[in-house]
Ligand SMILES: O=C(O)CCC(=O)C(=O)O
């Protein structure tokens with residue numbers, strides 16, 4: 560069983576903040592049992608595929624596939640990824656997709672919970688978006704060298720309305736990167752959400768944002784469960 564804590568007494572201030580900034584970060588969101596079950600599953604029971612693009616083509620490679628590359632191949636891959644990133648479109652991070660066909664019982668329960676009326680009503684209340692009817696999800700892992708350059712999450716074909724990030728990273732140091740930055744329309748940085756454990760960041764898909772480069776000296780991976788609340 561996974562579930563969020565009841566936070567009805569804080570709801571009004573959360574709503575106000577979301578309405579004002581189109582983003583909000585909540586702390587201590589999962590029940591203690593859910594937080595530790597999810598954390599343990601992400602760390603020990605989840606296989607990640609490394610997502611990146613080469614010449615505009617979306618690629619997902621396992622850690623083993625990347626590990627088996629020669630030094631020369633790795634260097635070439637890095638060069639290609641960095642070239643796109645330097646032009647403003649780049650990503651390199653680990654992901655594990657969860658959907659209605661997922662068999663692992665905890666992730667199945669998580670998918671059902673995030674798509675339940677209890678959870679969707681909570682999101683509708685905070686954001687004022689009454690049309691939210693589904694959630695899509697993935698587990699993500701950012702290790703040293705991973706990043707996601709500035710973008711928005713608008714994708715009409717999937718009806719994305721609100722992006723969410725459940726943080727599962729205790730004891731993160733800002734020097735390690737992996738910071739969720741928000742930008743205004745002029746490209747100025749307006750806010751930063753710091754990776755933490757048992758948090759929920761919610762933001763409007765129109766807000767430009769990025770995940771900063773995770774430095775070579777990051778002690779741990781930055782783990783999250785992330786996705787979108789959708790209107791279709
Ligand atoms: O992990 C995060 O903080 C944000 C991820 C993100 O922006 C995305 O996956 O589109």
Ligand SMILES: [Fe+2]
Nearest residue numbers: 711712722768
């Ligand atoms: Fe995003």
